[in-house]
Amino acid sequence: MLRWLRPTAQVATVYDIDLLALRERGIRGVILDLDNTIVPWGARQPGPELPGWIAAAKDAGFRLCIVSNNMGSRVTGLATMLGLPVVTGALKPRRKALRRALSQMGTTPDATALVGDQLLTDILGGNRLGLHTILVRPQSRREFPLTRLTRVVERALLRGRRHR
Ligand SMILES: [Mg+2]
Numbered sequence: 001m002l003r004w005l006r007p008t009a010q011v012a013t014v015y016d017i018d019l020l021a022l023r024e025r026g027i028r029g030v031i032l033d034l035d036n037t038i039v040p041w042g043a044r045q046p047g048p049e050l051p052g053w054i055a056a057a058k059d060a061g062f063r064l065c066i067v068s069n070n071m072g073s074r075v076t077g078l079a080t081m082l083g084l085p086v087v088t089g090a091l092k093p094r095r096k097a098l099r100r101a102l103s104q105m106g107t108t109p110d111a112t113a114l115v116g117d118q119l120l121t122d123i124l125g126g127n128r129l130g131l132h133t134i135l136v137r138p139q140s141r142r143e144f145p146l147t148r149l150t151r152v153v154e155r156a157l158l159r160g161r162r163h164r
Pocket residue numbers: 033034035036037116117118
């Protein structure tokens with residue numbers, strides 16, 4: 001079970017991802033979690049750095065797709081502002097929405113990375129589908145109340161890993 005929760009890579013923020021290294025690994029598509037991964041939780045506007053990063057990723061030849069467990073006009077509005085396709089109400093760690101993102105991007109699991117801030121939804125779902133999973137630190141301390149509970153589990157898992 002634990003190996004399913006182990007991200008392929010860990011970075012501080014989405015901006016720390018080495019896009020060229022991903023390309024060299026054969027990655028062509030990147031699934032992006034929304035809240036606390038590319039925007040602070042519950043944000044209605046993207047931060048100033050995000051549009052430039054998205055443009056750079058597209059210029060480097062990556063297909064991008066947002067996959068969020070959240071839904072509603074805030075989520076679709078952000079995707080429109082960023083010019084990205086989105087799958088909402090994704091129910092990660094279930095794989096169905098992730099597969100939809102792959103068909104949207106036209107990529108296979110071995111050519112797709114997933115960036116997310118949660119082990120039990122993003123990383124678990126991505127690993128189950130065989131994606132290259134990248135864990136980022138949450139952008140804000142605000143989050144869905146249930147998430148605060150799973151963070152306790154997450155911290156214990158990450159601590160356990162360091163001691164191994
Ligand atoms: Mg998130």
